[in-house]
Structures are given as structure tokens and as C-alpha cells.
């Protein structure tokens with residue numbers, strides 16, 4: 001028989017979200033919902049999954065994309081790195097200094113630096129193949145689980161303590177992001193020649209890094225020979241005009257950063273599946289080889305590109321009208337976030353996030369996250385996410401997601417007074 005990939009055994013027990021789903025199921029089995037009593041219904045503000053329908057212009061793009069496949073002229077097959085029109089549109093809409101609805105300036109990126117994918121999470125998993133297991137990984141603590149779990153799967157997890165190196169393994173360093181450092185890590189802890197995963201606006205803390213913080217991060221990365229994998233999945237939730245929406249607003253980032261982004265959260269494409277990765281041509285390995293060329297190779301080798309229907313939807317979402325829809329959808333979730341923050345604040349629970357991101361990070365000093373999770377589930381019938389599931393520094397926090405129908409969010413906010 002064939003042995004199991006030993007790295008699978010190094011994954012922490014159970015992925016966070018299946019564990020939450022299990023606890024919710026157990027609770028629901030023990031406390032069945034009574035359709036005649038709306039207050040018995042379980043409301044989820046847990047998983048970061050979008051809930052609102054795709055808006056009309058974007059939907060029309062998806063429909064048209066499917067229709068074209070049924071015609072001789074409109075048919076298309078494999079397109080490993082994405083439709084050229086979409087890559088061009090992404091370069092113009094997201095990376096031009098003067099970009100904004102209707103106005104695309106000249107992009108600093110050519111289309112062969114923009115790679116369309118089936119989502120940011122999948123791309124993060126594939127990006128790890130570029131660097132292998134001997135490259136140390138650095139993550140914010142708490143962090144979105146795929147950075148750590150993906151690194152563990154390729155065998156990076158020799159050591160989990162800051163500064164230590166594991167035998168033949170790069171190791172994973174956790175950089176605490178806590179109330180004390182305003183949820184931005186101490187950059188002096190970043191090891192040399194490491195792969196630095198950074199997410200802003202952040203999942204789970206909701207913190208959005210300032211221009212000054214990102215400038216410090218880019219100079220630290222260049223000084224230390226690091227590459228930043230910048231996860232900008234929530235960039236469209238930024239409302240403060242002073243905050244950078246991409247790492248490439250920071251001078252020098254082209255020499256040290258790869259950015260992943262996605263249509264999932266701004267356009268409601270979590271199930272449609274569409275994202276992109278920017279790999280600047282300046283990026284090199286220690287031996288001088290082009291990282292961009294290797295990424296193109298991986299795209300054609302173990303990935304055959306995103307669905308052309310999804311890409312037609314993406315193009316529509318980036319039309320002037322589509323961008324207004326994105327704005328409207330993000331505003332809706334941000335209004336949910338404001339309701340949750342205000343409900344927490346009335347209860348004297350301190351929280352951050354929710355103003356430039358759809359997540360609220362609430363603090364329960366001295367308490368265990370899973371215990372607070374259980375209390376909120378039992379007393380309010382509201383599912384949240386225990387902060388400790390995102391890393392040790394998430395202990396005593398609860399993440400509230402603003403993805404939900406308005407009536408559910410309002411009802412959840414009302415019930416929060418039961419805790």
C-alpha cells in the first residue's frame with residue numbers, strides 16, 4: 001500500500017470551518033429550530049461567505065459568456081493565463097494611479113504580469129510551489145488559514161517558533177498582531193530570505209494597513225531579501241482614501257511583492273470562482289531566474305486557467321456599471337458591519353475592523369475564544385468564529401462576519417444582548 005504524504009499529519013487537527021460547522025450541527029440537533037418561533041433559528045455570522053445575489057450587470061455578463069460558448073464565433077477553449085481583455089482591464093482598473101470608476105489611467109503592469117485564476121486561495125496554494133519547502137514562511141498571527149496550512153502541506157513546517165530554523169525545512173514564523181501593536185506586526189521579527197504572507201484589509205482582524213506601515217514593510221522586505229505575498233482580497237472594502245488598496249502603491253514593491261486578489265468578496269463570486277495574481281517581471285530568485293516566467297509555467301502545467309464564463313462575468317463586473325455594483329455590494333456589507341459594531345459597543349464589548357473590511361474583531365479579555373463562541377451560540381443562536389482558530393494571538397477574540405442578509409444581521413444584533 002501507499003504511505004500517506006507525511007506533511008498531511010503535520011496539519012493542525014481539523015480545518016477551522018468544518019469544526020465550526022460540526023459544532024453548529026450538534027447544537028442544532030440538540031436544540032431543533034421551531035418554524036413558528038423565529039427566535040429559535042440559528043443565524044450565521046461565522047464563515048466569510050457572501051450571501052447577496054450577484055448584481056444585474058455582472059449577471060448579464062455571466063449569462064452572455066455562457067451563451068457565446070454555444071456559438072461558433074463566440075466559442076473559446078483553454079486560455080491558461082486568462083482572457084487578454086480581462087487581464088488588460090484588471091491592470092487598468094486596479095493598478096493605475098488615476099484609476100476609479102470610468103477613469104483608467106495607464107497601468108504600470110503589462111498583461112503578462114497579470115494572471116487570471118479560479119480564486120485567490122487556490123493561487124496562494126499554487127504560489128507555494130514556486131519556492132519549495134526550504135523557504136521560511138512568515139505569517140501574521142492571527143491569519144487566514146491557507147498561508148500556514150499550504151506551507152505545512154509543501155513541508156515548510158520544520159519549526160513554528162520565531163527565529164528558529166528546522167532541519168531542511170524553512171519553518172513558519174508567527175508575527176503577533178495584537179491590540180498592543182494596533183494589529184500590525186513587529187517587522188524586526190521577519191527572518192531573512194523568507195516568504196512573507198500579508199493580508200490587508202485583514203481577515204480576521206479587519207485591520208487595514210496604512211501607507212506608512214506598508215512602506216516600512218516593503219523596505220524591510222527589500223533589506224531582508226524577502227518576497228511579500230500580499231493578499232488584497234478585501235481591497236474594494238477600503239473606504240478611507242488615505243489607505244493603499246494595493247501593495248503596488250508603495251514604491252519598490254515591484255521588486256519584492258506578488259499580489260493576489262479575487263472577485264469573490266467584492267462581486268459575490270465565492271461560488272463563481274475568479275481571481276488574479278500579479279507577478280512583476282522585476283521579481284527574481286536568488287539565482288537571478290524570473291519568477292514571472294516560472295509562474296506562467298505553473299499556470300500551464302498544473303492549472304488550465306479560470307472558466308471563460310466566470311471571466312466574462314469578471315469583465316462585466318469591471319465595466320463602469322459593474323464597478324458601481326461592486327461599490328454597492330461592498331457598501332451593503334459595510335453597513336452590516338456598522339450595525340454589528342454598534343451592537344457590540346452598546347454591550348461594552350470592544351472591537352476593531354468593520355470600517356474598511358467586512359470583519360469585526362471583538363475582544364473578550366481573559367476568556368477562551370471557543371468558550372465565548374459556545375456562549376454566543378447557546379444564548380443567541382448566532383454562529384461566530386473563535387479567534388484562536390486563526391492563530392495563538394487570536395485567543396480571547398471572536399470574529400464577526402458582516403456577510404449576511406440585512407434582516408438576519410439585525411436579528412443577530414438584537415440577540416447579542418443575551419450574552
Ligand SMILES: *Cc1c(COP(=O)(O)O)cnc(C)c1O
Nearest residue numbers: 119120121144203233262264275
Ligand atoms: C475569502 C478570501 C480569499 C478569497 O479566496 P477565493 O479563493 O478567491 O474565493 C482570499 N484571501 C482571504 C484572506 C480571504 O478571506
